[in-house]
Amino acid sequence: MACERLRCNARAQIILGLVTGFVFGFLLQKGGVTNYDVIIGQLLLTDFTVVKIMLSAIVVGMIGIFLMKSAGLVRLHVSRGSIGATVVGGLIFGTGFAVLGYCPGTAAAAFGAGAVDALIGMVGMAIGAGIFARIYPDLNRSILKKGLFPADTIPELLGVRTGIVVVGVIILIIGLLYLLTILGL
Amino acid sequence: MIEWLTMESWSPYIVGAGIGVLIWTAFLFSDRPLGCSTAYAKSAGMVESALSRKKSEQMPYYQKVTPTVDWQWTLIIGLIIGAFLSAYLSGTFTVLIVPPVFAEAFGTNAILRSAVALAGGLLLGLGARWAGGCTSGHGISGTLQLSLASWVAAICFFAGGIIVAGLIFGFSFI
Numbered sequence: 304m305a306c307e308r309l310r311c312n313a314r315a316q317i318i319l320g321l322v323t324g325f326v327f328g329f330l331l332q333k334g335g336v337t338n339y340d341v342i343i344g345q346l347l348l349t350d351f352t353v354v355k356i357m358l359s360a361i362v363v364g365m366i367g368i369f370l371m372k373s374a375g376l377v378r379l380h381v382s383r384g385s386i387g388a389t390v391v392g393g394l395i396f397g398t399g400f401a402v403l404g405y406c407p408g409t410a411a412a413a414f415g416a417g418a419v420d421a422l423i424g425m426v427g428m429a430i431g432a433g434i435f436a437r438i439y440p441d442l443n444r445s446i447l448k449k450g451l452f453p454a455d456t457i458p459e460l461l462g463v464r465t466g467i468v469v470v471g472v473i474i475l476i477i478g479l480l481y482l483l484t485i486l487g488l
Numbered sequence: 489m490i491e492w493l494t495m496e497s498w499s500p501y502i503v504g505a506g507i508g509v510l511i512w513t514a515f516l517f518s519d520r521p522l523g524c525s526t527a528y529a530k531s532a533g534m535v536e537s538a539l540s541r542k543k544s545e546q547m548p549y550y551q552k553v554t555p556t557v558d559w560q561w562t563l564i565i566g567l568i569i570g571a572f573l574s575a576y577l578s579g580t581f582t583v584l585i586v587p588p589v590f591a592e593a594f595g596t597n598a599i600l601r602s603a604v605a606l607a608g609g610l611l612l613g614l615g616a617r618w619a620g621g622c623t624s625g626h627g628i629s630g631t632l633q634l635s636l637a638s639w640v641a642a643i644c645f646f647a648g649g650i651i652v653a654g655l656i657f658g659f660s661f662i
Contacts, residue, residue, distance in 0.1 A: 324566020359504025384637025397648015403608025427609020
């Protein structure tokens with residue numbers, strides 16, 4: 304299959320990564336989420352731009368991914384989480400999110416739009432990731448596998464067919480977006 | 489078309505839909521979710537490798553996440569260029585160190601903002617690798633696949649972020 308050949312072509316993938324990042328960065332900047340004030344506004348619950356972008360991306364992305372999956376064109380990339388890895392790591396990330404005011408993707412885009420503090424944040428992220436790599440063997444032995452989740456996916460957890468969960472989540476997200484509009488947020 | 493590209497901002501729903509379509513292409517052409525935090529680990533690995541190639545090759549994490557220039561790494565370079573072009577086209581490109589909301593609360597000291605940004609970045613890099621993804625990898629690409637870990641991670645990202653932002657700036661909803 305043409306896609307398989309493309310996926311294995313290392314040089315083509317380097318260019319595809321660049322193009323994908325380019326479009327992603329363009330979109331993030333146009334969406335206003337390269338702006339520290341907008342991201343902090345989301346965490347202070349006064350500006351819902353970040354949530355609106357994420358939820359719309361989830362709806363559109365989900366429809367395409369599951370349609371392509373049922374056509375055998377793509378495979379899912381999910382892995383098992385745990386309390387020790389997902390919850391602890393997620394809370395550390397959340398703390399950094401509020402302190403820096405950008406996340407790993409928006410920091411790169413914010414730097415492109417002129418934010419020097421975002422570049423300093425990117426250096427910090429590489430240091431943080433480097434620290435993780437150094438302590439990874441110890442963490443892997445001690446905390447990362449503590450409280451392993453019972454399932455990989457939500458349909459698996461609920462014992463419900465994937466299609467039903469997809470439709471349910473889409474309805475829930477559209478309802479939530481509608482609610483934000485009604486509330487004038 | 490040109491007017492559209494030079495607009496200062498687009499509707500968040502259009503931007504979100506665009507990111508959704510971008511994730512289709514990432515899955516289809518590259519067999520990957522759209523995640524940004526791996527690149528920072530790869531960069532750290534490149535530094536480790538430059539310091540001591542032998543030592544970095546023996547580190548288990550860099551056997552998992554190889555410190556090489558690939559799709560995930562050039563993604564970050566693309567992000568910088570794409571955002572620059574978008575800002576440049578709309579005339580909003582401005583070099584700044586201290587964002588307005590930060591300046592309002594803590595003053596315009598660039599050294600203070602830099603130190604805070606470095607500390608925040610460090611926590612983000614550590615937390616993203618610890619949780620196995622970031623706001624895009626878990627928060628969008630993972631949640632849309634209905635991954636349980638990604639939904640839990642996204643909730644923790646925002647729970648942690650909302651609490652800490654509230655502690656820093658004061659809770660707006662109290």
